[in-house]
Amino acid sequence: MKWRGVVAVLLLAASMPLAVAQSDLKRPSSTDQYIPRLGDIMSAALSQHQKLWLAGKAQNWQLAAYELGQLESSLAEAAMQYSGIPVSNVTTLKDPLQSVSDAIAAKDGRKFAKALGDLTEGCNSCHSSMNRSFIAIRVPTGREPFANQMFPPQRKP
Numbered sequence: 001m002k003w004r005g006v007v008a009v010l011l012l013a014a015s016m017p018l019a020v021a022q023s024d025l026k027r028p029s030s031t032d033q034y035i036p037r038l039g040d041i042m043s044a045a046l047s048q049h050q051k052l053w054l055a056g057k058a059q060n061w062q063l064a065a066y067e068l069g070q071l072e073s074s075l076a077e078a079a080m081q082y083s084g085i086p087v088s089n090v091t092t093l094k095d096p097l098q099s100v101s102d103a104i105a106a107k108d109g110r111k112f113a114k115a116l117g118d119l120t121e122g123c124n125s126c127h128s129s130m131n132r133s134f135i136a137i138r139v140p141t142g143r144e145p146f147a148n149q150m151f152p153p154q155r156k157p
């Protein structure tokens with residue numbers, strides 16, 4: 001009986017149209033919404049940070065602008081949902097984020113590289129200020145996963 005119900009649900013799902021309207025991607029406004037764990041938001045930020053770099057290196061400025069938007073949303077979400085994060089730690093990222101955005105608009109690879117370096121320092125200064133200097137981010141060294149995180153023990157700041 002129970003399994004029949006499961007099968008019915010699966011069939012129903014299969015019959016639904018695959019195309020999802022853009023508006024369906026908006027976060028539901030119910031109060032009991034799912035709140036991602038901070039580590040999950042940060043894991044997304046790590047991958048967005050790397051993709052941002054790879055897109056900029058490849059001079060795909062449209063993709064770079066998109067990944068920058070995704071990264072900004074992750075950082076904003078972290079600050080909004082987790083009040084334990086000092087706001088000043090988020091606002092210090094404002095300037096580097098703006099510089100990355102300006103470099104993308106100007107399609108300037110050198111400015112982009114410099115701005116991404118500054119942004120990466122911003123990631124680390126928040127981590128150290130929150131006793132997490134062992135989470136050390138770097139400018140990606142390649143495209144393999146986690147090429148923008150350092151795994152050997154870090155010196156204490």
Ligand code: HEC
Binds near residue numbers: 038085119
């Ligand atoms: C305003 C503070 C702040 C900023 C800015 C920040 N982080 Fe974090 N990050 C944290 C905190 C706090 C944790 C630890 C979360 C925990 O303990 O669950 C963390 C954890 C992480 C982790 C570990 C996730 C895991 O579970 O493995 C990664 C990776 C990470 N951050 C990447 C980044 C990157 C990349 C940036 C910059 C683009 C960044 N963070 C900017 C506060 C910050």
